[in-house]
């Protein structure tokens with residue numbers, strides 16, 4: 001295992017980024033149930049097929065699943081909930097609020113899940129820090145995003161203005177995705193829907209999250225819905241989300257959820273499943289089991 005060094009933010013703009021890979025072991029207890037759902041499904045479908053054909057299909061399936069890791073890039077400003085989202089959606093145990101501002105390292109964290117399946121995570125900083133640093137980050141995005149099966153861009157639902165995020169998505173992230181034919185891998189993840197009410201009126205108990213039922217009250221649900229529509233409207237205005245434009249995202253590539261309350265993760269999972277060519281692998285291999293255990 002490689003040693004992780006603390007990055008010291010220097011005043012001088014760095015010329016380039018550094019790449020390193022850290023391997024992490026995952027607690028096997030929770031994951032002891034051998035055989036992935038996708039393999040079980042294939043076994044059922046192929047019940048009456050010859051042994052040779054079955055072996056061929058399983059060989060190809062195994063190559064897809066274990067032949068290379070499932071790669072996820074997560075982008076967003078510090079504090080939007082990137083680590084919390086990875087923990088909630090992918091069942092990880094990353095430190096939250098682990099401020100790592102200004103790093104110019106590309107760190108690939110490889111999680112050895114089970115039965116040869118590996119999950120690779122790239123935790124990427126958001127742009128608009130400083131012009132020189134943004135240049136390096138943009139180069140980092142160009143290097144990493146084309147390799148990823150899922151690219152998650154995290155926004156806070158309680159932001160007053162998502163203009164900056166729209167600008168980054170429109171001018172940097174989406175063009176990189178389109179240039180590398182990975183636009184379908186991109187998910188705009190709108191986190192922290194639980195605190196939309198608090199940012200409207202912190203004293204209104206009806207706008208507080210219902211911890212007991214783990215869902216919004218009717219009044220808060222109304223606010224969340226309104227916010228959702230406002231965000232969609234902005235994304236459509238900016239040509240980021242459009243149904244009849246092959247360079248824009250589909251509406252279902254935008255998900256609204258709460259990482260802390262693990263609320264609406266089903267929608268997130270659906271978006272991952274539909275992502276690009278390999279999104280289904282996560283659901284078939286790990287996600288569906290995790291989702292079913294969660295509900």
Ligand SMILES: Nc1nc2c(ncn2[C@@H]2O[C@H](COP(=O)(O)OP(=O)(O)O)[C@@H](O)[C@H]2O)c(=O)[nH]1
Nearest residue numbers: 078079080081082083084096097192258259260
């Ligand atoms: N209320 C609320 N807080 C959240 C949510 N997700 C993350 N947070 C909090 O936001 C802070 C930053 O989260 P973290 O995952 O470290 O953000 P990162 O810097 O983007 O990785 C922490 O205090 C989290 O507990 C959420 O869904 N709801």
Ligand SMILES: [Mg+2]
Nearest residue numbers: 082083097098
């Ligand atoms: Mg983090």
